[in-house]
């Protein structure tokens with residue numbers, strides 16, 4: 001029989017009894033001198049860290065990305081893509097957006113699809129969703145939008161009034177609402193959905209030529225979705241349905257995979273494209289910019305410890321590597337600030353040292369002059385100089401920017417974004433509705449009207465219906481009829 005290891009206190013002293021507290025005699029009260037008891041209770045009290053302010057419910061796994069198309073060097077100098085068969089380790093965290101920890105996986109909500117590539121040039125994070133578009137086009141509206149989706153400050157429940165009131169004042173969300181209340185609004189599992197980088201990014205090749213790019217992760221398991229009724233039944237029985245499914249699939253060796261594809265737009269096209277290519281409420285037509293295959297992403301390892309690797313993961317859209325950079329997308333620009341800031345609050349300044357966050361693809365890890373701070377648990381740079389420039393061969397700048405600068409002109413101020421020839425808030429929502437089969441339209445209308453009919457104020461309902469009507473007359477009228485019927489049934 002193997003020898004059991006000795007249980008110790010945090011300071012390493014042997015624990016003599018882990019079943020009974022120290023007491024004053026067999027019948028007496030517990031003693032303050034029971035250090036092991038006090039330490040154990042105190043640690044337990046501090047187990048929770050702040051949950052993510054959005055995307056709190058999540059599942060994660062590790063795996064790798066393998067290049068299948070070696071012809072990408074003409075668009076980008078990212079080393080990750082420079083050779084057929086090249087493998088890069090990845091971490092992927094899936095999530096729902098609005099619910100707090102414990103909320104069911106089966107909610108009708110966009111799913112986060114956040115991928116970290118541990119490249120030799122540092123971590124490249126694509127922090128996207130399972131939808132190619134978003135509700136908003138300017139980050140300044142994000143906190144208000146999220147407040148309208150989360151619990152009301154007075155009732156402490158999600159309020160249809162708030163969800164639809166905000167929407168009724170935000171016509172640009174019509175496209176994403178059509179996605180969300182359609183069939184793809186509730187994936188059957190995390191394995192059976194696509195992922196999108198959603199934003200437009202810039203790719204820069206070795207000749208310093210720039211392209212605009214959008215990323216698509218196409219599921220190789222096929223798309224499978226749940227109806228509202230199926231989701232309610234499954235979520236009621238097993239709120240962690242998606243977590244359980246992902247974990248079980250990987251454990252039994254059924255590794256889920258996605259084909260990574262890109263839409264690439266030559267730089268010069270951006271000014272004249274029929275939609276503003278930096279507007280996150282719009283997609284680029286696949287006819288205009290067809291998908292190009294890049295490689296295959298596979299998940300094949302469940303984390304040994306959920307808290308260590310998934311809860312402490314801090315993905316950040318600002319994590320670029322040479323060959324890729326931001327576009328002028330206003331949402332993306334706001335996000336470039338938000339995630340690092342969130343991680344410094346949620347996990348602390350040294351979260352970048354945690355194993356899941358450290359740039360493990362870079363030989364020797366990160367090298368810079370940042371020092372100290374709460375919970376610095378590596379060697380803190382040891383004896384090396386903590387300033388730069390220095391005369392002691394410390395790390396120095398590369399003189400290689402990740403992306404290229406963007407030309408700008410004009411006077412600083414607050415501007416409505418530039419509209420391109422076919423831009424308005426409704427055109428792509430209408431097109432999406434018309435793409436759906438009659439049965440899918442029926443489910444979409446039922447899902448929207450079921451939620452909208454719960455709103456207490458008629459003016460909010462009418463404003464919301466007007467957006468759907470502007471997208472497609474039939475779409476709006478069907479919702480209006482369905483809402484009317486539901487409200488008069490009560």
Ligand code: HEM
Pocket residue numbers: 051052053054055058093094095111112113114127128129134138139140142197198199313314315331332334335338339342343346
């Ligand atoms: C998580 C802010 C828009 C996808 C988060 C978090 C914050 C945040 C603060 C929590 C991060 C953490 O604590 O680690 C914002 C702001 C946005 C915005 C300010 C608008 C300007 C978006 C958009 C997408 C998105 C447009 C997708 C297209 C995600 C995902 C996560 C997340 C996937 C979870 C990351 C993970 O798994 O750790 N967001 N967000 N967000 N956001 Fe956003």
